[in-house]
Amino acid sequence: MAGPTLRDVAKRANVSIRTVSNVVNGYAPVSDELRARVQAVLDELDYRPNLIARNLKQGRTGMIALVVPELDVPYFAELAREVITAARAHGYVVMIDQTDGDGDRERELLGRDSRATMFDGLLLSPLSVSAEELRGRGNRIPIVLLGEHIFNGSFPHVAIDNVAAARDATAHLLDLGRRRVAAIGDQPYATGETAQLRTTGYRQAHTRAGLEVDDSLIVSTPHFHRRLGAEAMERLLALPEPPDAVFCYNDLLALGAIRALTRAGRRIPDDVAVVGVDDIEEGQYSTPSLTTVAPDKGELARRAVDTLLESIRGELGSPPEIVVPHRLIVRESTAGEIPV
Amino acid sequence: MAGPTLRDVAKRANVSIRTVSNVVNGYAPVSDELRARVQAVLDELDYRPNLIARNLKQGRTGMIALVVPELDVPYFAELAREVITAARAHGYVVMIDQTDGDGDRERELLGRDSRATMFDGLLLSPLSVSAEELRGRGNRIPIVLLGEHIFNGSFPHVAIDNVAAARDATAHLLDLGRRRVAAIGDQPYATGETAQLRTTGYRQAHTRAGLEVDDSLIVSTPHFHRRLGAEAMERLLALPEPPDAVFCYNDLLALGAIRALTRAGRRIPDDVAVVGVDDIEEGQYSTPSLTTVAPDKGELARRAVDTLLESIRGELGSPPEIVVPHRLIVRESTAGEIPV
DNA sequence: TGAGGGCTCTGCAACGATGCAGACATAATG
DNA sequence: CATTATGTCTGCATCGTTGCAGAGCCCTCA
Numbered sequence: 102m103a104g105p106t107l108r109d110v111a112k113r114a115n116v117s118i119r120t121v122s123n124v125v126n127g128y129a130p131v132s133d134e135l136r137a138r139v140q141a142v143l144d145e146l147d148y149r150p151n152l153i154a155r156n157l158k159q160g161r162t163g164m165i166a167l168v169v170p171e172l173d174v175p176y177f178a179e180l181a182r183e184v185i186t187a188a189r190a191h192g193y194v195v196m197i198d199q200t201d202g203d204g205d206r207e208r209e210l211l212g213r214d215s216r217a218t219m220f221d222g223l224l225l226s227p228l229s230v231s232a233e234e235l236r237g238r239g240n241r242i243p244i245v246l247l248g249e250h251i252f253n254g255s256f257p258h259v260a261i262d263n264v265a266a267a268r269d270a271t272a273h274l275l276d277l278g279r280r281r282v283a284a285i286g287d288q289p290y291a292t293g294e295t296a297q298l299r300t301t302g303y304r305q306a307h308t309r310a311g312l313e314v315d316d317s318l319i320v321s322t323p324h325f326h327r328r329l330g331a332e333a334m335e336r337l338l339a340l341p342e343p344p345d346a347v348f349c350y351n352d353l354l355a356l357g358a359i360r361a362l363t364r365a366g367r368r369i370p371d372d373v374a375v376v377g378v379d380d381i382e383e384g385q386y387s388t389p390s391l392t393t394v395a396p397d398k399g400e401l402a403r404r405a406v407d408t409l410l411e412s413i414r415g416e417l418g419s420p421p422e423i424v425v426p427h428r429l430i431v432r433e434s435t436a437g438e439i440p441v
Numbered sequence: 442m443a444g445p446t447l448r449d450v451a452k453r454a455n456v457s458i459r460t461v462s463n464v465v466n467g468y469a470p471v472s473d474e475l476r477a478r479v480q481a482v483l484d485e486l487d488y489r490p491n492l493i494a495r496n497l498k499q500g501r502t503g504m505i506a507l508v509v510p511e512l513d514v515p516y517f518a519e520l521a522r523e524v525i526t527a528a529r530a531h532g533y534v535v536m537i538d539q540t541d542g543d544g545d546r547e548r549e550l551l552g553r554d555s556r557a558t559m560f561d562g563l564l565l566s567p568l569s570v571s572a573e574e575l576r577g578r579g580n581r582i583p584i585v586l587l588g589e590h591i592f593n594g595s596f597p598h599v600a601i602d603n604v605a606a607a608r609d610a611t612a613h614l615l616d617l618g619r620r621r622v623a624a625i626g627d628q629p630y631a632t633g634e635t636a637q638l639r640t641t642g643y644r645q646a647h648t649r650a651g652l653e654v655d656d657s658l659i660v661s662t663p664h665f666h667r668r669l670g671a672e673a674m675e676r677l678l679a680l681p682e683p684p685d686a687v688f689c690y691n692d693l694l695a696l697g698a699i700r701a702l703t704r705a706g707r708r709i710p711d712d713v714a715v716v717g718v719d720d721i722e723e724g725q726y727s728t729p730s731l732t733t734v735a736p737d738k739g740e741l742a743r744r745a746v747d748t749l750l751e752s753i754r755g756e757l758g759s760p761p762e763i764v765v766p767h768r769l770i771v772r773e774s775t776a777g778e779i780p781v
Numbered sequence: 782t783g784a785g786g787g788c789t790c791t792g793c794a795a796c797g798a799t800g801c802a803g804a805c806a807t808a809a810t811g
Numbered sequence: 812c813a814t815t816a817t818g819t820c821t822g823c824a825t826c827g828t829t830g831c832a833g834a835g836c837c838c839t840c841a
Contacts, residue, residue, distance in 0.1 A: 103500070104558075104581050106796095106797055106798085107797065107798065108797080116820080116821090117820065117821045117822075118797090118798085118821090118822090119799085119820075119821055119822075120819085120820060120821075122798070122799065123819095123820085126799085128799090129819080129820080130818065130819065130820090131819070131820080132818085132819065132820090135819080135820085149555075149557075149558050149581060150558070150797085150798075151497075151558055151796090151797050151798065152556060152558045152559045152798095153493060153496050153497045153502065153558070153559060153796090153797080153798090154497050154796070154797035154798040154799090154826090155797080155798055155799075156493050156559075156798090156826095157491075157493045157494050157497050157796090157797080157798075157826050157827070157828090158797080158798050158799050158800085158825075158826050159798085159799075159826085160443070160826075162493065162559075163556070164536070164559075171522065172512075172518055172521050172522045172525065173515070173518045173519040173521075173522040173722070175513070175515065175518070175723075178512055178513045178515070178518035179513040181512050181513075181537070182511065182512045182513040182539065185512065185537070185538065185539055194536060194538060194556055195536070195537065195538075196504070196534060196535070196536045196537070197521070197525070197535065197536070197537045198525065198534060198535075199522065199525055216492060216503070216534055217489075218444075218489050218490070218491055218492045218493070219492045219493060219496075219502075219504075241444050241489060327722070327725075327726045331726070356723075356726050357726060359728070360726045360727075360728065363728045382513070382667070383515075383696075383723050385667075386667045386671070386696050386697060386700045387700075387727065387728070388699070388700065388703045388727070388728045446826095446827055446828085447827065447828070448827080456790080456791090457790065457791045457792070458791090458792090458827090458828085459790075459791060459792075459829085460789085460790060460791075462828070462829065463789095463790085466829085468829090469789080469790080470788065470789065470790095471789070471790080472788085472789065472790090475789080475790085490827085490828080491826090491827050491828070492828095493826090493827080493828090494796090494826070494827035494828040494829090495827080495828055495829075496796095496828090497796050497797070497798090497826090497827080497828075498795080498796050498827080498828050498829050498830085499796085499828085499829075500796075782841100783840105783841095784839105784840095784841090785838105785839085785840090785841100786837105786838085786839080786840105787836100787837090787838085787839100788835105788836085788837085788838100789834100789835085789836085789837105790833105790834085790835085790836100791832105791833085791834075791835095792831105792832095792833090792834095793830105793831090793832090793833105794829105794830090794831085794832105795828100795829085795830085795831105796827105796828090796829090796830105797826105798825100798826090799824105799825085799826090800823105800824090800825085800826105801822105801823090801824085801825105802821105802822095802823090802824105803820105803821085803822090803823105804819100804820085804821075804822095805818105805819085805820080805821095806817100806818090806819085806820100807816105807817080807818080807819100808815100808816080808817070808818090809814100809815080809816070809817085810813100810814080810815070810816085811812105811813095811814085811815095
């Protein structure tokens with residue numbers, strides 16, 4: 102099972118271990134003749150360097166970890182794809198772990214026995230762990246936070262401008278003439294900072310349009326899955342004065358809402374217009390296709406990886422707060438049938 | 442940056458390195474008094490074991506790699522989730538890489554400079570690399586193949602019975618009385634074994650029902666994404682005698698087909714019924730919801746991880762071919778409106 | 782009293798690689 | 812011809828940990 106080591110190759114080629122290493126790495130000058138002889142033995146034995154040993158010696162692994170709440174949530178899967186691609190461009194590979202939104206599991210990652218020491222850095226999309234906790238852990242490895250939460254400058258942080266994104270989405274609905282715009286996805290408690298930012302944007306759009314917000318149109322959801330979007334929409338439809346539009350805090354909620362509207366026989370967007378956030382691919386093919394606020398995921402991943410690698414190299418000053426651009430993509434769920 | 446080592450702790454506590462190691466691991470007996478003293482220093486310095494060093498010494502890393510074509514394809518994302526969960530149950534973490542269906546990248550994984558030596562085992566969902574190539578590489582680490590391809594017994598292999606799955610899906614459509622059942626997703630070339638198995642099942646269902654297959658209803662697609670499903674469906678609708686049902690080789694193709702049908706104003710399932718394969722969550726919330734053949738993904742992941750770990754422990758005899766159960770889930774795309 | 786045994790604790794070697802300093806042979810130089 | 816430079820190659824130490832063998836020490840029991 103265990104492959105040949107430098108020692109095995111050296112013995113067989115009658116040279117020093119060091120010379121074999123030099124041939125493998127092309128470091129020091131080796132005469133052509135000897136190089137050829139060693140290379141022949143390397144090929145013959147099919148030598149592969151033991152990366153663990155190399156890592157130990159060099160103090161780095163070339164691996165970063167990406168920690169997300171749930172990998173099968175399309176947004177995170179698409180983001181993970183971009184992170185893997187961005188990391189590969191720098192010669193890094195990515196270990197992915199999911200916390201299931203479980204705060205204990207997030208904390209475990211930072212604890213005594215975590216595997217964190219095996220990675221050169223950590224990209225974390227936290228759900229419930231707080232900045233204080235992160236700081237208090239005396240973490241050994243560089244961390245960059247993705248997307249969620251506010252972290253008062255303790256850690257590098259890459260995200261879209263959540264307030265602006267929500268404002269843009271809501272303004273789009275108001276511009277269409279909708280006057281009862283609901284919001285699905287608020288989280289009015291400690292770990293719901295991102296959701297609260299979106300609620301702020303939702304309110305700002307109303308204020309700027311000179312309109313009042315009807316608080317009964319704001320529905321909270323503990324997480325952002327399709328089912329909760331559908332349930333929230335059903336509750337909204339049961340109101341005495343149901344909404345004529347809904348801003349969902351992510352695309353999954355929106356797709357759930359669309360499902361509920363369709364079942365209830367409502368026409369989209371004629372009766373109710375729907376907007377989401379994330380621009381997951383699914384929204385392009387749903388019926389109707391989904392208007393959404395699209396974060397630039399590629400850019401987000403690249404900036405996050407770049408920042409993490411800078412931090413690993415020790416080139417990072419004070420933790421940057423990086424804002425990635427977003428744009429509104431209008432599709433059928435607000436614009437109605439679009440000719441192909 | 443570098444944390445304290447056993448040596449640092451030992452020096453400070455005035456004991457041997459070995460004793461500190463014993464305290465950390467609870468291996469050998471250490472008197473309560475000394476244990477407490479060492480533990481105090483461990484806490485004070487916030488010691489974390491260097492896992493790379495530990496790995497080097499022990500010859501294992503506790504990491505396995507999962508290689509899939511595309512992580513943002515929902516099936517693979519959902520599968521990855523299950524794999525991560527199954528691996529965690531055994532104390533393993535999972536490194537995920539994607540090949541983008543690029544054969545060269547798949548081969549790279551097995552090549553001289555791959556990081557494969559860093560992992561205890563490899564779960565591979567190959568797209569274009571062949572069994573011969575895999576075998577020829579003289580791989581160092583245990584491999585278990587997931588889902589796709591036929592591999593004539595060279596490697597452990599976990600998958601559903603693709604012929605039966607396709608037969609069940611097609612039979613369901615025929616049972617509904619459909620007589621022009623199309624198939625989207627055939628791949629009549631070397632690396633399309635899985636697709637070909639599904640075509641076989643599609644034909645078997647017809648044969649068993651005493652029906653002829655109209656070959657013009659079988660549409661090939663080089664991959665299994667939504668867009669190709671939509672395009673294939675458009676071609677089928679343009680036929681002089683369009684189909685009254687379609688079996689798509691995965692759910693993404695089916696969702697694309699549904700999208701094309703909806704745009705074309707066809708009613709589902711009244712005009713055309715649709716079945717997919719994979720049971721991705723998206724299909725529960727699409728309009729209409731999607732009838733599909735559901736592989737038991739949890740079981741698939743567990744069996745794959747179990748088999749890989751057996752192989753790692755050297756407990757595996759001849760490479761098993763493990764067949765995981767599947768079942769047909771009937772939803773609106775074939776059954777019409779289902780009361781809630 | 783002294784051999785034997787258990788309990789703690791320790792030092793050395795090793796995992797497989799790379800950094801460093803230097804050895805050796807040959808070539809260039811004054 | 813002696814000296815320095817040059818180009819190859821090697822051995823030793825080291826990364827941080829654990830396996831192994833054994834050293835003390837105290838206690839027990841003949």
